[in-house]
Amino acid sequence: MKHPVDAHVGKRVRHRRWMIGMTQQQLADKVGIKFQQIQKYETGMNRVSASRLWDIADAMGVTIAFFFEGLSEGAADLTHATGDLMADKEALELVRSYYSIPEAQRRRLFDLARVLSDAA
Template sequence: MPHQVDLHVGQRLRQRRCLLGMTQQKLADAVGIKFQQIQKYESGANRISASRLWVIARSLEVPVSYFFEGMTDEERALHTGETEDGMIAPEVLQQKETIDLIRAYYNLKEEPRRRFLDLAKTLADTAA
């Protein structure tokens, strides 16, 4: 069974890769490994060595610390739901729908983006 830290790092790897619109194959080519290894890293099935994580971080243009961000003691034990301080659980940021929404949001010009954010907040307040 994969360790919770490996699952978290794999989730962050997939999240960043998807946000960049990068395929597993493209990342694997940049790192010098087969895409199947990227799949295993993302699922937490295989651990990422420190040197490999450093190369992956450079390829994804993030610091190594990025892969550990958002990891609290509670999240190490359980990777579901919302944290007490209202933070979004890591798996939410991996969903295709979330990534599509983020991409669409940042493709808007500034004024429509502000209006869209206001609308989303209003809808969330009325749903609560």
């Protein structure tokens, strides 16, 4: 049975990997493991050791704390909107595309989206 913290960390690994446009194979190569192990980490089927999480964080340019963001006290409730949204492939592609837009244009797009959502 998956532990909720393992599942959360795995989702955050997948989320970050998608955000930077990295494949499981590329991450596995940087960390020195097989891509199947990355798959197991991302699904929460295997726990990520502290040293391996350190390597993954380094390979993806984040701190270890990134993988624990969004956990509630005691990890009792892990069903928060951001986690659910980031599990959606289309939403991740949209966010990745958004961040590939130059900052000035991205700000204008954000303002437009806010106006449109207020009008709906």
